[in-house]
Amino acid sequence: MSDENFITLRNLSRHFGRVRAVDDVSLEVKRGEFFSLLGPSGCGKTTLMRIIAGFEEETAGEVFIDGQSMGRTPPHQRPSNMVFQNYAIFPHLTVQQNIAFGLRKEKLPKEQVNRMVEEALEMIKLPGYSSRHAHQLSGGQRQRIALARALIKKPKVLLLDEPLGALDKKLREQMQLELRALQKSVGITFIFVTHDQEEAMTMSDRIAVMNDGKVLEIGAPAQLYERPKSRFVADFLGSMNFFDGRVLDIDGDSVVVESPQVGKIRVDRGDAAMSPGSEVVVAIRPENIVVSTERINNDVNTVKGRIDNAAFLGDRSNIYVAVGDGASTVLTLMQNLSGAASRIGGQSGDVWLRWSDDAGILLPGDKV
Amino acid sequence: MKSAARKVPFSALGVYTVIYLAFLYIPALFLPLFSFNDAIYIAFPIKGFTLKWYEEMAQNAAMLAALESSVKLGVVVSIVSTILGTMAAKAFTRYSIPYSRSLQVFIALPLVFPLIILGVALLVVFSQINLPLSMFTIGVSHVVICMPFSMLVMISRLEGFDKGLEEAAQDLGETPWMTFWRVTFPIALPGIVASLLLCFTISFDEFLLAFFLSGDEPTLPVYIWSQLRFPTKLPNVLALGSCILLLSVVIVVLAEWFRRIGVSPSVEETEKQ
Numbered sequence: 001m002s003d004e005n006f007i008t009l010r011n012l013s014r015h016f017g018r019v020r021a022v023d024d025v026s027l028e029v030k031r032g033e034f035f036s037l038l039g040p041s042g043c044g045k046t047t048l049m050r051i052i053a054g055f056e057e058e059t060a061g062e063v064f065i066d067g068q069s070m071g072r073t074p075p076h077q078r079p080s081n082m083v084f085q086n087y088a089i090f091p092h093l094t095v096q097q098n099i100a101f102g103l104r105k106e107k108l109p110k111e112q113v114n115r116m117v118e119e120a121l122e123m124i125k126l127p128g129y130s131s132r133h134a135h136q137l138s139g140g141q142r143q144r145i146a147l148a149r150a151l152i153k154k155p156k157v158l159l160l161d162e163p164l165g166a167l168d169k170k171l172r173e174q175m176q177l178e179l180r181a182l183q184k185s186v187g188i189t190f191i192f193v194t195h196d197q198e199e200a201m202t203m204s205d206r207i208a209v210m211n212d213g214k215v216l217e218i219g220a221p222a223q224l225y226e227r228p229k230s231r232f233v234a235d236f237l238g239s240m241n242f243f244d245g246r247v248l249d250i251d252g253d254s255v256v257v258e259s260p261q262v263g264k265i266r267v268d269r270g271d272a273a274m275s276p277g278s279e280v281v282v283a284i285r286p287e288n289i290v291v292s293t294e295r296i297n298n299d300v301n302t303v304k305g306r307i308d309n310a311a312f313l314g315d316r317s318n319i320y321v322a323v324g325d326g327a328s329t330v331l332t333l334m335q336n337l338s339g340a341a342s343r344i345g346g347q348s349g350d351v352w353l354r355w356s357d358d359a360g361i362l363l364p365g366d367k368v
Numbered sequence: 369m370k371s372a373a374r375k376v377p378f379s380a381l382g383v384y385t386v387i388y389l390a391f392l393y394i395p396a397l398f399l400p401l402f403s404f405n406d407a408i409y410i411a412f413p414i415k416g417f418t419l420k421w422y423e424e425m426a427q428n429a430a431m432l433a434a435l436e437s438s439v440k441l442g443v444v445v446s447i448v449s450t451i452l453g454t455m456a457a458k459a460f461t462r463y464s465i466p467y468s469r470s471l472q473v474f475i476a477l478p479l480v481f482p483l484i485i486l487g488v489a490l491l492v493v494f495s496q497i498n499l500p501l502s503m504f505t506i507g508v509s510h511v512v513i514c515m516p517f518s519m520l521v522m523i524s525r526l527e528g529f530d531k532g533l534e535e536a537a538q539d540l541g542e543t544p545w546m547t548f549w550r551v552t553f554p555i556a557l558p559g560i561v562a563s564l565l566l567c568f569t570i571s572f573d574e575f576l577l578a579f580f581l582s583g584d585e586p587t588l589p590v591y592i593w594s595q596l597r598f599p600t601k602l603p604n605v606l607a608l609g610s611c612i613l614l615l616s617v618v619i620v621v622l623a624e625w626f627r628r629i630g631v632s633p634s635v636e637e638t639e640k641q
Binding site for chain 1 (some may be wrong): 530532533535536537538539540541542543550551554555
């Protein structure tokens with residue numbers, strides 16, 4: 001992966017009637033990068049990918065791949081290949097013919113094509129499958145063959161449209177790691193479309209989070225997870241507690257927020273602009289909130305509550321704590337170290353929640 | 369106990385089935401039976417075995433000419449109808465066409481027209497534009513009635529067709545035209561074969577339109593009708609009918625066999641290009 005911008009999308013829009021499926025999207029993908037487009041269904045991520053592949057025409061804007069403007073270049077002349085959501089394995093062809101499908105124009109000798117297919121089958125760990133038909137393959141195998149069929153073309157960019165969505169959980173997790181390892185070894189730029197935030201975080205170098213046709217934020221997974229800049233991104237990646245409040249005091253780098261739900265919260269200021277009295281939202285990840293049965297006499301970053309519900313998940317528990325007058329619930333996550341989480345989940349008395357100054361993320365107050 | 373009940377050899381439904389099948393097939397079996405009968409009149413008792421009607425048939429130039437006309441007509445009509453029907457079906461299944469449902473019904477409407485009305489109407493049209501009656505005019509009328517069948521067959525085949533397959537082929541570097549030949553056509557092939565056979569059969573035994581619109585060359589049904597006036601020619605017709613019957617069975621068996629082995633052989637050929 002280099003720092004060079006390999007794929008550039010400039011002010012891309014796609015309108016269907018009055019619906020703006022893609023709304024003025026600009027972004028850059030680097031050579032060899034694993035880049036994900038993440039968002040809820042209907043956010044425009046698939047349309048954006050189909051514009052890059054040439055299946056959808058942009059209403060405005062431009063796509064550049066390796067410095068070349070794609071303009072009205074039809075799909076079959078673009079240096080991109082795609083792995084389709086349902087894999088689109090040709091049902092009338094064998095695995096061998098499927099994988100070699102895109103090589104017809106190269107006019108290679110038959111032995112070389114066979115060798116390339118064999119190598120591709122090795123790569124996807126399906127050696128000896130060349131004479132099978134599509135209906136003899138499982139979902140995971142189809143997915144791998146679709147991948148081999150696209151990669152054998154050595155595209156400048158591989159586009160993947162939710163390719164793991166149809167697989168069961170175990171297989172999906174295994175394929176995530178395999179896909180990531182494969183991408184590293186072939187060094188081809190991947191653009192991966194998914195609605196699964198965990199999947200995007202597992203695999204990507206960078207993620208663009210989309211909603212309503214717009215790209216909200218672009219960044220490395222940890223950056224987006226730990227320091228989201230909008231309420232949507234904070235909410236979409238992982239779980240999040242949001243506390244509405246008003247800025248009480250600004251003291252250098254730290255800000256004190258008065259929240260009707262949990263009292264005073266002290267957070268790092270970050271780069272958000274605000275003044276005393278501004279309406280803000282403080283977001284805190286469940287794993288950054290500690291539950292304890294010991295009374296804490298501190299008037300900042302702590303709140304008394306009562307355990308409302310606890311979901312035991314084996315390695316950890318999600319503990320829901322009713323705070324304040326019981327109207328709001330705080331989600332906390334507790335690792336089950338030596339049974340700690342299963343023990344505390346059964347508590348019926350008062351508990352105290354606390355968190356550190358750097359746990360809170362300050363977001364603008366308007367509910368985006 | 370249940371399976372014992374099912375094995376009762378004699379049931380009302382069984383009797384019905386036997387009668388039904390007999391009603392269907394006995395008339396058809398009379399054809400070959402009397403075609404070997406050594407008598408001009410079609411009546412029991414059977415007089416004796418002969419092959420002379422088949423020999424006469426083979427020498428009956430007018431009948432063979434009519435047969436040839438019908439076969440040629442059927443081949444051309446089935447190909448033209450299937451091309452038009454496939455194109456219409458592709459349009460209806462691929463693109464969102466306004467009033468798609470109504471248009472489909474509109475195209476299929478000739479299916480329910482009484483053929484005699486259609487025949488008269490076409491006769492009026494052809495004479496108005498001074499088009500002499502010929503095999504061509506019969507062909508046009510047959511395409512009118514075959515195309516809807518072809519379209520319906522192809523729509524049902526193409527409806528389950530994943531559009532992603534065509535996109536995948538284009539994504540892998542094929543032009544829309546080669547995508548059609550390497551993906552759409554082989555997958556649609558069983559439907560195309562079914563459509564060709566269906567259209568051929570319809571055209572081959574269609575009488576009314578051919579009767580109204582034929583010039584000096586009759587099709588086989590028209591020729592057979594004209595021969596019914598001459599009892600001595602009837603055994604020839606029986607011999608020919610038996611041959612056609614046999615051929616139909618062979619075609620149906622072939623079509624079914626072809627459908628079952630799938631489409632891989634022809635695909636191999638496109639692969640080699």
